[in-house]
Amino acid sequence: MSHYEDKELLEMFREEQQSNYAFNLIVRKYQSRLYHHIRRIVIDHDDANDIIQNTFIKAWKGLSKFREDAHLYTWLYRIATNESITFLNQQKKRNVVSIENLGDSLQVNQSHGIGMNPDKMQEKLKQAIEALPEQQKLVFSLRYFDEMKYEDMSEVLNVSVGALKASYHHAVKKVEKFITGN
Amino acid sequence: MKEFKPDIDCKAELEEIAPILNSFDKSSLFQVPANYFDELPAKISHRVQAKTFEYSIWHFFRTIMKQRVAVPALMIICVVAGMFISKDSEKKAQLVLNPDVIQQADPSILLAYVNEYDLKEALIESDHSLSASYLDEDQSVAYLLDTEMDLQNLVLDNIEIN
Numbered sequence: 001m002s003h004y005e006d007k008e009l010l011e012m013f014r015e016e017q018q019s020n021y022a023f024n025l026i027v028r029k030y031q032s033r034l035y036h037h038i039r040r041i042v043i044d045h046d047d048a049n050d051i052i053q054n055t056f057i058k059a060w061k062g063l064s065k066f067r068e069d070a071h072l073y074t075w076l077y078r079i080a081t082n083e084s085i086t087f088l089n090q091q092k093k094r095n096v097v098s099i100e101n102l103g104d105s106l107q108v109n110q111s112h113g114i115g116m117n118p119d120k121m122q123e124k125l126k127q128a129i130e131a132l133p134e135q136q137k138l139v140f141s142l143r144y145f146d147e148m149k150y151e152d153m154s155e156v157l158n159v160s161v162g163a164l165k166a167s168y169h170h171a172v173k174k175v176e177k178f179i180t181g182n
Numbered sequence: 183m184k185e186f187k188p189d190i191d192c193k194a195e196l197e198e199i200a201p202i203l204n205s206f207d208k209s210s211l212f213q214v215p216a217n218y219f220d221e222l223p224a225k226i227s228h229r230v231q232a233k234t235f236e237y238s239i240w241h242f243f244r245t246i247m248k249q250r251v252a253v254p255a256l257m258i259i260c261v262v263a264g265m266f267i268s269k270d271s272e273k274k275a276q277l278v279l280n281p282d283v284i285q286q287a288d289p290s291i292l293l294a295y296v297n298e299y300d301l302k303e304a305l306i307e308s309d310h311s312l313s314a315s316y317l318d319e320d321q322s323v324a325y326l327l328d329t330e331m332d333l334q335n336l337v338l339d340n341i342e343i344n
Contacts, residue, residue, distance in 0.1 A: 005183075005185055006183050006185060007183045010183075020227070020230075023227075023230065024223055024227060027222070027223045027226055027227075028219075028223055031219055031222055031223065032219055033186075035214070035218075035219075035222075036211075036212065039212050040211070040212075045212070045214070045215065049218075049222075052222070053222075053225060053226055053229060056226045056230075057226070057229055057230065057233060060230050060233070061233075068183050071183060071184060071186075072183065073185075073186040121206065122206070122207070122211060125206055125211070126211060143189075143192065144192075144196070144203065144208070145208050145211075146188070147188035147189050147192040148186075148188070148189065149187075149189040150189075152186075169199060172196065172199045172200045172203060173199065173200065175200070175203065176199075176200035176202060176203060179202065179203075180202065
């Protein structure tokens with residue numbers, strides 16, 4: 001795991017001879033966090049794998065123009081989020097997987113040993129999150145799993161802090177209700 | 183530029199809204215294939231290198247395409263210049279000369295459009311005392327200028343013949 005700070009990594013990236021090495025370190029630093037964020041949105045591992053690679057390719061293309069008044073991790077999260085949403089919108093257009101069939105697709109993933117935790121409560125949590133509206137799902141994912149600050153989430157999602165707090169509150173209540181069956 | 187740090191208020195916030203959600207193991211929601219994160223950086227690196235190559239080719243063609251006005255214009259200029267540079271006096275005459283221009287042109291200029299053989303022949307025709315074998319270009323020119331020969335018509339005849 002990289003022990004370099006984001007500022008140092010960007011400085012290294014701007015030096016031509018170290019740019020590949022620096023970018024590799026950035027990938028290693030953020031790959032797990034971004035992968036899980038993407039996976040929580042698109043569910044399927046193969047889709048998440050494609051999207052995270054596309055995310056880092058876009059990051060590589062834009063990194064030379066990256067302004068240091070922004071934060072690297074919120075910028076990466078924003079790319080990952082946009083790529084995931086774009087993917088979902090394309091899926092909707094193609095009508096590949098409907099929400100009603102999502103349970104079946106999760107079962108298929110389980111048969112390949114990827115994606116399913118046998119714990120029923122975990123499964124319920126997953127279904128509860130999947131049932132959330134798209135915006136609430138994103139907010140819940142970033143706050144609950146990544147424990148991201150509201151100010152950072154505001155940069156990622158381009159939504160006000162107040163709206164994010166309200167959205168998270170509603171999302172948490174919905175998930176709790178789904179899990180407890182109330 | 184700040185680093186990513188989890189918000190320490192998250193758990194306290196959740197405890198107020200829905201304490202049950204604090205009891206879940208958040209890390210194990212999805213299983214990830216073994217060695218996935220060990221191999222992912224290399225996959226991305228390969229794609230980046232491929233993109234770098236594609237970008238350099240694309241950038242080259244974009245640079246060319248940006249000159250979409252200049253390139254065709256340059257080609258046209260080359261074609262036209264090639265026509266002017268051509269030593270084929272026949273083609274040159276067809277492109278450039280017309281009888282009105284010839285009538286008013288300077289003899290020394292018109293000489294450029296007259297075939298040397300035709301010039302000598304015309305000179306000998308006008309003055310049988312001249313011998314073709316002894317006429318070089320400079321002598322031909324000098325003779326023409328001295329005799330004020332009707333060079334314009336000679337040029338016109340040259341065009342018609344050819």
